[in-house]
Amino acid sequence: MSEVRVLAERAREAAIALASTSSDQRDRALLIMSHALVANQDEVLAANEKDLAEARAKGTAAALLDRLELNPVRIKAISEALKSLSILPDPIGEVLTGSRLANGIWLQQIRVPMGVVAIIYEARPNVTADAAGLCVKTGNAVILRGGTLAVNSNLAITKVLSNAAVSAGLPEGSIQSIASTDREAAEELMGLHGMIDVLIPRGGAGLIRSVVENAKVPVIETGVGNCHVYVHEAADPNMAKRIVINAKVSRPGVCNAAETLLIDEAVYETVLPPILRALEEAGVTIYADDKTRALGAVMRVNPATEEDWATEYLDLKIACKVVAGLDEAIRHINTYGTKHSEAIVTEDYTAAVRFLNEVDAAAVYVNASTRFTDGGEFGLGAEIGISTQKLHARGPMGLAALTTTKFVAMGSGQIRE
């Protein structure tokens, strides 16, 4: 049997046992895992050093090396995150609806673990601990498949956390990582219909697309954000500038950063130049339509192509387009956006309400930065990712996104007429 199938069968066994664990048991396991990570950090750091050496030998870029690197401070932070999960309320067992049916059956719909959760992600070893912790919290068995660059770090973290979980009384097979780094292993995982209850890809657009194309198991798409800030003709110009700069510049590499600025034709000649200057001062390269370029407001304005409207730069770059008004703005966003986070800046009530209703996205904003789309900001406690699909979960996903429901019916001999 292949490695992936062996892991999946173990995970299914574990999932059955996990379904009967109590919150107390799982929270205790999280505390022991948190402690074990620090206690065994030499082992983890040695494995990470091996990954780093191999990555350096391959000439990996400095930014990626930084994401790959662990050190005692980072391990402490990961350990603290596990501990903080233990104090969140447990979603499992919540009774969502319940009633006594006319025939006397006592029917309840209760929240239960998904079962087996698979996560495919890129080279950040902290995701390994993070995902394992979220799955332990919600009573799910997890199969992790991290990036090749971090494979030694991931296996070392998995070993420490899995041993800790077992010592806390959770079943073997609750936390597992796939050791094999070949493409076939990932594809096999995506094809295990009936064994994997949900597969969550965490990473760039290429990874997400590959999972959507190949998976035969249920998937939650996450994280690709081609977000817009639309400056309506009735916008407060200073607020517009502040929001555009924040949405683009405060953290350009994340999915809730703005990638395109839209502005109404009625006001662009006066409102746009200060925004463009502020973007330029912040080091942002601008890709713009002809009207914007003709303004001559700043030095570096490149011509935008059709491709720019659809691009998630994840960088200090922004596309800029003058639109006729609200209708064109909504149409542009619904055409090119990725249904993540979209903002309008306006003082006009009707425009605001139409934008909220008609823009199709996980989060829609009036007079606030798109950067707020985040589990922490939204008060969800923990975040598994940001769903950009509509099935099951949409927007920042809290613990409940890792659960499903079960109808529990207690009768006294009822049969159906």
Add this chain to the structure above:
Amino acid sequence: MSEVRVLAERAREAAIALASTSSDQRDRALLIMSHALVANQDEVLAANEKDLAEARAKGTAAALLDRLELNPVRIKAISEALKSLSILPDPIGEVLTGSRLANGIWLQQIRVPMGVVAIIYEARPNVTADAAGLCVKTGNAVILRGGTLAVNSNLAITKVLSNAAVSAGLPEGSIQSIASTDREAAEELMGLHGMIDVLIPRGGAGLIRSVVENAKVPVIETGVGNCHVYVHEAADPNMAKRIVINAKVSRPGVCNAAETLLIDEAVYETVLPPILRALEEAGVTIYADDKTRALGAVMRVNPATEEDWATEYLDLKIACKVVAGLDEAIRHINTYGTKHSEAIVTEDYTAAVRFLNEVDAAAVYVNASTRFTDGGEFGLGAEIGISTQKLHARGPMGLAALTTTKFVAMGSGQIRE
């Protein structure tokens, strides 16, 4: 552009407009649709007669012809079903959570339509009207792809309902059927990632499997039910018999009918014979393990193979197996079941609770027939199908299963630090 893509683009346009319709508008459209179906029944019946003639010429089985056939009584029933949807509460617009964030942003999570729903189904023309009605109720645009046998009936019903919806003020493209009956059209539909928000297959195991294998859009799997009744050693023997007979015989062709009977070794010699005799009297063929066959309780007991444990007969057939006890029963169900509906008959408290916790299924029963898994029985008002997956919806799906959520954030200039 292909027919399917043209329909999908029209549906996306319609979905945007539908998102801004009010409950009143959609309920009025349902009433007009209900009325139009009866007013235009000659047209629909003529199309149905064409389907029936072609089906008869192909030598189609009588049961299938019966499912295909429409007549004024059946059209009246379909029309009444549309009318009854109009009086159900509207799930759209429900505020699920809401708060004022610490930074002053007013955040609400509201229920909104999915957008574009696609439904692939087999030869029952009533599903066409049913699905169209459910989607109008929930503000979704729908693309229908029915079975080849019913194509003329489906197109005629779609035309009547779509015209009625448009006359009630809903956008063109709200209700559409694919005219092309080739396999490629269905496969193209399954591949329209980013254009179809959810695809629901309604039909037999083969159809569901084909959709799961081929779809690149989010899917809700429905309806395959390899359900078990487990007679525990502490069962009331008469109740056990009544529940087994009801679960198998009351409607053997539906997904919540029982397909396998499990019984504890400790009691099978006395409890099983009357059950087997009652099954035989009801015309049920039994496929059983050696222990059951050795009882010689009835005439027609065939040897069960491994395949029988995994088969959804949808017929007057049942598999029967003697198990060592609760552990083996749970393991058997979790191995061979399709996570649909599972029942234990017992007077033992601990066995009942363990069964409810450890059996992994959409609906789990103590001392009641599996036949109750149904939107109507569970009080959901309307049913789109019975989900056997864990993502998004599980078990009987009401109107809410055709919706998603949206975070709506109203600020006053907030930016993220």
